[in-house]
Amino acid sequence: MSVFKNKLTLIGMIIILLLLCAAIFAPVLTPHNPNTQCLSQALKGPCSDYPCGTDEFGRCIFSRIIYGARVSLAIGIAVTAVSAAIGVVLGMAAGYYGRAVDEIIMRIVDIFLAFPGLILALVVAGLLGPGIGNVMLALALVGWMGYARVVRGTVLAEKEKEYIETARSLGANDLYIMFRHLLPNVIAPVIIMASVGIGYAILAAAGLSFLGLGAQPPTAVWGSMLSDGKTYLQTAPHLTIFPGLAILVTVLAFNFLGDGLRDLLDPRLKDKAWNRG
Amino acid sequence: MDGVGFTVKPGETLGLVGESGSGKSTVARTMLGLIPPSSGRVFFQGQEVLTANGRMKKEFCGKMQIIFQHPESALNPRMKIYESLLEPMLIHRQNSSREEMKIKSRELLQQIGLSEEHLTRYPHELSGGQIQRVVLARVLSLSPQFLVADEPTSMLDASVQAQVLRILKRIQLENGIGLLFISHDIEVVSCMSDRIAVMYKGQIVESAPAEELCQNPLHPYSRLLVEAFSSLEKSSVKQVWVEDEKIDTASRCHYYSHCPHAGPACRQRPVLRETGAEHYTACWLL
């Protein structure tokens, strides 16, 4: 299968699977409780007892990263799912109905796009107050426009095809056509965008928690770990290096997966190109 | 498209010929309510189609069907063949049980000469001719009484075209379906049709029984079409085609700028009038 031909996709998939396992089996995998403070062990470098060292309160960084994976993955997946859903529904409506509906929806998209995404999220999260749920909502609200645009474009091309006209001539209603015929044909680019989007959402969530808007202490989140560690950047760099690496690897893994899916998801790509003679 | 009118009787085939861009496909789509017309009405079994809504509309949709030109986009690329085949029945909730539908889909496949292994394939795994046959089977599943075939074989090779046309003709005669057969190939049309209507720039310029039209075309454009096939082999084509769309004025005969016989009378648009037994022509010069 071509998925395994592409080594990067494979690597991406393995990393994501490992992360998921880590998140699920966190209590088993971690050597220490992520929130137990042990001030006598504070700011220790990596050693046999603490694989990634300890932070300023003597908490095990390795354990905190593993527990942080839970929050990060949850945020990434939930944010992407919500924004993709909003984008698909609005994009499909805009593309299918056209005219006024299209005009209104696309202008809303333009308005949202006019604000820099992270700043907008910051404002929304600031208004709603700190907390994981609010961060997710804020990120979903600024992330759906891309999906809407892509879906609208694909629908515009696809709705002119004869099978759509046939379905209309059979008496199928609009909802049926949109969900039975159009959705499966526009979902491929959405999935590709989503897999990259998860990485982006994790990064953005880390950014927001770095700024203190995400999960509240003592919950372990990669972004706030970075933020807490920056004070000790010169004396104990491992406080920032390890959570930073976790973010980097995760985002990269989702990007690799997205690239691979692009090639895989089109059944027509497997056609023999020279069948046409 | 301008002032087009015709009738198709049960079991009859009306052929609609014309060059690309003459409005043939627009006629087809308008009749089924896929494009709203600026004015005009379509009657099916004495009832008006275009203004119908709700249940009436759905009923019409079941009885009037259409086949399009491009096999590569005729079926949803992400649905397996059996899903596409069953779709009309699902939309119209005809056969309630899954089993019955399976049996029906096998029967349909047999009628069009495809085997069961094709059921689980995707459209891109089938050839153009096979897809057009699946489309035919799908149309049949609702037992329509009127069928529009919009250039169903113009993208197919000659031998495959023959296959599809034969199946279409057989199905039509077996089920007594009224057929509107649209094509730019007058030879194919004359094989398929009882009557032929020639369309030029959105207007029907001549209409006559198939044989009559092929042997005795009266309108200069029909004459050109009929001669087009034999004149291929001659050393040169006698007609000069000037590309001057821009001068086309609103009120004169559409064919004015290309017509070798155009005279002063042709500055006014001609209407269809009887020029022979069941033979109608829109030309002043007859």
Next chain:
Amino acid sequence: MALLSIRNLTTIFNCEEGQLKACSNVSLDINPGQTLGIIGETGCGKSVLGMSVLRLLPANAVINGQIMYKNQDLLTLPDKEMCKVRGSEIGFLPQSPSTSLNPVLSIGEQLTEGLQLHRGMIKEKARIIALDILRSLGLKDSARTSAEYPHQLSGGMKQRVLAAISISGQPSLLIADEPTKGLDAVNRIQVVDLLRQLSRKTRASLLLITHDLKVAAALCDEIAVMYSGEIVEKGPAEQVLNNPLHPYTQGLVASLPERGLYPIPGHSPGLLDDSPGCRFYSRCPIGNEKCKCQPIINREVDGVHVRCLYIDQSGGAQQRIYGRGFQSEAG
């Protein structure tokens, strides 16, 4: 002396599914000034044959055999030399006029490009020649046309412009790939007329690739019928079309509307299939076990080469082989 002579040309695509043999052991000759038609159905490899001559195939294609053009083998020519051959020696008339012109360059620019490149002309002279060529192809207001952009032209005019480009290098051989595909009757006459004009004016040979038997009949001196990568019949056009010998050619002719729309049953084997016998065996109304396993050799009958074990010379065999009449079956 043939202008182009193809010997044992085999073109193979290396795909995921295996080796796809688009042309196998094709041998053809085109004499100067002659028109050779390659006819066959979609997917029989006829376009690949044309592209093999120009060496314009994707990287996974392997071409074997010999393509002798004016006594040099095109297949052994270095890439740089081959570039010179394309356009100046061999012209190519592509299939779809709507997508084959660059939309952002004016007609004049696209036409003079070839002249400057292949005939080393300065811009001014190239422009004069370009206008001449356009005029000779029936575009009366050639000065206006050359200043226009592709979207301002009708389909027929674009086809003329493409024809002008293809002959601007004064080639001795023109390859036209499906020039009438998807055209209606009237446009089809125009294209046939155009091609006729071209070969009369330039005295170039024409390799016409088409699935339209009528166009082939109107234009060709010789016809080669291709089926599933092989040439199954070749000979003088009239003979091949009026008295076809190979069952496949007979089927093709019989499937024309005026011959009664008799279909050929079944469909062609994939080009991946590599069985030794006759490729048409599965659809052939007269084939038997012998055809299935034994390699079929070419035989010559009255100047026509046929790849079939059972050559029926009695004529009118098609009626016997391919079923009842259209209306009779229908009724």
